[in-house]
Amino acid sequence: MTLEWRNASKAYGKKRAVNDFSLEVPKGELLVLVGPSGCGKTTSLRMINRLVDPSSGKILVDGRDVSEIPVTELRRHIGYVIQQVGLFPHMNVAENIGAVPRLLKWNKVKIQARVRELLDLVGLPADDYSEAWPAHLSGGEAQRVGVARALAADPPILLMDEPFGAVDPLTREVLQREFLRIRSTLKKTVVFVTHDLDEAIRLGDCIAVMNGGRLVAAAAPGELLLNANPFIRDFTGEDRALRRLARLSVGDTIGQTTPIAPGGYGDSGTPTGLIRTDATLKEALSLMLEAGESSLNAVSPSGRHMGKLTMENLLENAAGIGVS
Ligand SMILES: Nc1ncnc2c1ncn2[C@@H]1O[C@H](COP(=O)(O)OP(=O)(O)O)[C@@H](O)[C@H]1O
Ligand SMILES: [Mg+2]
Incomplete structure (x- = not known):
């Protein structure tokens, strides 16, 4: 599915969290939204699954205005992964991953098979993890379960808001590598939010840099590192030549x-x-x-x-x- 923000703005009182944001994401592409804290990344992301309604402008999914799509239908097509995972604490891992398929009234056998398949995909052996409780998982394991849960009903769109932000650098590195592998097999349209430029460069097909609610530039990683815009040069840092390498x-x-x-x-x-x-x-x-x-x-x-x-x-x- 394609995605588009068309002149999207969001105001909270006098403050514009997102200001006239326009960008298209082609089907199957991974867009990274990157920029300093408070620049409007999360707000832009949440407009897509209607957790935030734009004050003006619109969001299109496959050319359809999301405000005209019933929320439940829209969200069925969108997987959502957030930093603190938000696993249901009273459900074990298998029940967490099966939550959406259960809502969609899949039968038990199909859900079980899907849970095993997803645990396998995210590198957690089903025999060891199906019955585990969220409270007993490490940060990296919990993030993997969060990704598996978001993928459960095979949504064409995946939204990820700083999904690897809360884990240590080594685990983050492993999760990034695994995510690239998973993505190469799934070909979903992904919007990935991070404040970490190295993560953006590693994962993105396209990187959109935001500042103060506005889009500053959107380009492929190699191009972005050549951008002469003063904010981008400052944001990409002195070692952008090494980043290109x-x-x-x-x-x-x-x-x-x-x-x-x-x-x-x-x-x-x-x-x-x-x-x-x-x-x-x-x-x-x-x-x-x-x-x-x-x-x-x-x-x-x-x-x-x-x-x-x-x-x-x-x-x-x-x-x-x-x-x-
Ligand atoms: N519900 C809200 N009410 C008031 N201000 C908000 C709300 N959500 C976000 N903001 C403000 O909008 C700006 C952008 O927030 P956000 O999109 O969360 O930024 P980011 O994800 O890039 O850190 C920030 O200044 C934030 O304080
Ligand atoms: Mg945010």
Whole structure:
């Protein structure tokens, strides 16, 4: 399903929480809303499932004005994940995940099968977790259950409001990686809110930066890091060149810029260091600096020589030449 905010505003008294916000999200795309605390991310998100009604303007889901769609019908198509998860404390994990299917009057067997499938998807073994109580879960486990619950009825749209904001950095990293894997198999239209730019860059197909209720810019991560707008430059920070490198893989880069040598580099002896093709360019830079080398041999995960990565490749990509 597609999503669109069309000149959407929300006023609380004199204050405009969201101010003339317009943006479209194509079907299957993951949009990240990012910006400082209080800039209007949550309010914009909650307009979609009608937890907030815009003071003016409108929200369209598949071209339909959401104010004309009955709330229950609308929300059936929208999964919603929030930071503090909001698991029902008096229900075990399986009952939490099955809550929406039960409302939709699925039969017991179908619900059970769906719960197992979802626990598997989010990496929690059903035999260990089905009967567990929310109070006994770690932060990361609870977030996984929250994601599983939001996906239960297979909604085409997923709204996520700082879903990984309350867990430690290591768990957050794991959850982000797993979420990318899950998403690649599901192809849902997702709006993901975060105040963490690195998270936005890692997850987003498109990143919309908000400030003071307004949309400042919306672009693909690589493009956003090249944006000259003063607020964006300030927000993306001094290390935006490193952030660009962190987005790109060695494999993609040598695919674009260096033809693969017919027999690999083999024993010809030129470069000494090795880098895996699935490493990021940021990791490659670190390796080059550590080894004092201006080039590295790129090898596939199975150890096959795939080509050579040079410091020039890194400079070009850090400067954004040829970045999509
Ligand atoms: N129900 C409300 N009543 C009054 N002000 C609100 C309400 N909800 C949000 N706001 C204000 O609107 C602004 C945007 O809030 P919010 O969308 O929650 O920002 P974010 O999610 O980006 O941190 C903030 O200044 C906030 O205080
Ligand atoms: Mg918020």
